[in-house]
Amino acid sequence: MAHDTLVFIAKTFGLIWMMGFFAVVVVLAYRPSRKAAHERIGRSILIDSGRPEHVP
Amino acid sequence: MIASLSIPERQVGLMLTIGVAILGLVMLGAAKEGPMAVHGAMALLLGIVLAFALIGSLFEPDAPGGRAARYYDEPTRFGLMLTLIWGVVAMSVGVWVAALLYWPEATPLWPATSFGRLRPVHTTGVIFGFGGNALIATSLHVLQRTSRARLADSVSPWFVLIGYNLFCVWAVTGYLMGSTQSKEYAEAEWYADIWLVVVWVTYLVLYLRTLARRNEPHIYVANWYYLAFILVVAMLHVVNNIALPVSFAGARSFPVWSGVQDAMVQWWYGHNAVAFFLTAGFLGMLYYFLPVRAERPIWSYRLSIVSFWGIVFFYVWVGSHHLHYTALPYWVQTLGMTFSVMLLVPSWASAGNAIATLNGAWHKVRDDATLRFMFVAAVFYGLSTFEGSFLAIRPVNSLSHYTDWTVGHVHSGTLGWVAMIIFGAIYTLVPQLSGRATMAWPKAIEWHFWLSIAGTLIYVVSMWNAGITQGLMWRTYDANGGLAYSFLESVMAMAPYYLLRTIGGALFLAGTVLCALNVRATMIATPVGAGATDRPLLPQPAE
Numbered sequence: 001m002a003h004d005t006l007v008f009i010a011k012t013f014g015l016i017w018m019m020g021f022f023a024v025v026v027v028l029a030y031r032p033s034r035k036a037a038h039e040r041i042g043r044s045i046l047i048d049s050g051r052p053e054h055v056p
Numbered sequence: 057m058i059a060s061l062s063i064p065e066r067q068v069g070l071m072l073t074i075g076v077a078i079l080g081l082v083m084l085g086a087a088k089e090g091p092m093a094v095h096g097a098m099a100l101l102l103g104i105v106l107a108f109a110l111i112g113s114l115f116e117p118d119a120p121g122g123r124a125a126r127y128y129d130e131p132t133r134f135g136l137m138l139t140l141i142w143g144v145v146a147m148s149v150g151v152w153v154a155a156l157l158y159w160p161e162a163t164p165l166w167p168a169t170s171f172g173r174l175r176p177v178h179t180t181g182v183i184f185g186f187g188g189n190a191l192i193a194t195s196l197h198v199l200q201r202t203s204r205a206r207l208a209d210s211v212s213p214w215f216v217l218i219g220y221n222l223f224c225v226w227a228v229t230g231y232l233m234g235s236t237q238s239k240e241y242a243e244a245e246w247y248a249d250i251w252l253v254v255v256w257v258t259y260l261v262l263y264l265r266t267l268a269r270r271n272e273p274h275i276y277v278a279n280w281y282y283l284a285f286i287l288v289v290a291m292l293h294v295v296n297n298i299a300l301p302v303s304f305a306g307a308r309s310f311p312v313w314s315g316v317q318d319a320m321v322q323w324w325y326g327h328n329a330v331a332f333f334l335t336a337g338f339l340g341m342l343y344y345f346l347p348v349r350a351e352r353p354i355w356s357y358r359l360s361i362v363s364f365w366g367i368v369f370f371y372v373w374v375g376s377h378h379l380h381y382t383a384l385p386y387w388v389q390t391l392g393m394t395f396s397v398m399l400l401v402p403s404w405a406s407a408g409n410a411i412a413t414l415n416g417a418w419h420k421v422r423d424d425a426t427l428r429f430m431f432v433a434a435v436f437y438g439l440s441t442f443e444g445s446f447l448a449i450r451p452v453n454s455l456s457h458y459t460d461w462t463v464g465h466v467h468s469g470t471l472g473w474v475a476m477i478i479f480g481a482i483y484t485l486v487p488q489l490s491g492r493a494t495m496a497w498p499k500a501i502e503w504h505f506w507l508s509i510a511g512t513l514i515y516v517v518s519m520w521n522a523g524i525t526q527g528l529m530w531r532t533y534d535a536n537g538g539l540a541y542s543f544l545e546s547v548m549a550m551a552p553y554y555l556l557r558t559i560g561g562a563l564f565l566a567g568t569v570l571c572a573l574n575v576r577a578t579m580i581a582t583p584v585g586a587g588a589t590d591r592p593l594l595p596q597p598a599e
Contacts, residue, residue: 008255022369025361028361037274038351038357041277043275043353044202044274047348
């Protein structure tokens with residue numbers, strides 16, 4: 001592949017693809033309708049009972 | 057460990073161990089002498105010992121009933137023990153080679169103990185033995201807890217752990233015998249590389265099958281990081297290790313890549329080993345154990361998603377910053393440099409997210425050495441990623457490259473970030489898995505913490521000084537335009553720093569030994585019949 005071709009692809013498709021992907025991720029992560037779900041997921045790993053079992 | 061397997065599972069295990077023994081026999085028979093024959097004999101011995109243990113167990117009681125309703129924690133416990141054994145052995149080798157740089161005349165006359173052969177024993181032992189076992193052991197725990205599902209089967213975790221450690225032992229003993237591919241962090245020869253692919257694919261399949269059985273709708277972000285680690289390491293390992301053996305009956309092989317292509321493939325691998333082995337997997341650890349220990353959800357779950365994609369997308373491009381001012385095309389160097397600088401954004405997003413999680417819980421950080429390990433890990437993660445982005449800038453690299461600054465940078469990442477988060481995870485996990493509220497010696501955690509901090513700081517600061525001194529001495533010119541210092545003078549100037557680094561490493565090693573003894577005491581003190589003390593797999597009736 002010629003250098004000019006590679007630079008052309010990098011400056012068009014490459015740029016749009018990377019920035020576009022980034023924009024999609026940010027929109028999906030920060031859209032307001034997912035706020036409650038994300039907060040619930042963040043808490044899902046915490047031990048809900050608060051009291052461990054079997055502690056001698 | 058065998059007692060946790062059902063009789064049919066022990067039969068499957070027996071077949072696998074016989075398979076390993078036959079593989080060893082074939083390698084031994086084909087190679088007859090040299091590293092490959094020794095490695096064949098090792099596999100043969102391992103297969104025979106495990107086969108005898110399994111045959112004996114066929115007549116012992118079946119696995120305890122009701123195990124499908126419990127998490128499978130035995131592999132995690134076994135993996136954590138291996139982690140600490142590798143940690144102590146590999147860090148001891150590290151301290152020894154550091155001492156050899158200060159007292160080179162202490163090198164024994166036996167070739168296996170030369171610096172060149174022992175150094176990769178240290179790097180492989182620490183990265184793959186200590187780090188890799190910690191990643192596998194904790195990933196199996198985090199996977200089950202966040203999915204609320206037991207591992208998909210009971211045999212493959214043992215295959216993964218034992219097979220992976222066979223690879224590590226093959227690798228380090230190969231170096232002692234002078235067998236190496238001469239690729240940094242990928243020194244192991246072709247048959248060990250193929251074996252690792254088999255083990256790694258089994259690991260990926262186990263991970264995916266367990267995730268598919270999850271009882272949580274969402275896949276928690278820690279699993280994304282662990283999966284990125286498994287998937288990308290497989291890709292890197294396969295591509296970088298494509299090599300043609302001189303003969304199928306010998307250890308020697310040559311890579312298919314040559315010249316600058318080989319260098320680029322190697323550092324694409326090398327830097328992504330840092331990215332996906334030493335970062336992504338450990339971020340998975342951070343995103344699970346830090347919130348659990350602090351008993352607070354991660355500050356921003358959404359930011360963790362954005363930083364995940366940022367890290368995954370940017371890291372794969374940065375390898376060429378290892379090849380500044382080489383035959384590599386200039387634009388490829390610039391590409392690596394640019395992405396390295398951009399990488400700071402997702403890296404600091406992760407470090408900031410971790411530290412912001414602790415905001416409001418500083419009293420816990422003050423009182424709980426385990427949480428303090430994780431806090432320090434997040435701080436060092438932030439520091440060493442900043443330093444990494446900075447060192448990747450071409451003019452900075454012209455000062456730092458080939459000096460001990462690089463060594464200091466690597467150790468601020470591995471001691472300050474990777475090892476600290478491992479210790480935080482171990483001190484959280486081991487009491488839980490042992491059915492206890494605390495470690496056997498809670499005060500020893502405090503000692504370990506301060507030994508680690510002191511060791512890391514002494515090591516890193518002395519290497520910064522050493523590296524900058526070297527870099528400046530190599531570029532100082534006299535009035536006639538000649539070099540002001542000979543290379544030997546720059547070596548002599550290193551003496552105090554090399555002594556300090558040996559002392560720093562020894563302090564860090566002392567902490568690791570303390571940790572290993574503490575874990576051993578805690579595991580021995582496990583109450584009979586105790587299970588994990590965290591939440592059960594199935595919802596329990598109210599008491």
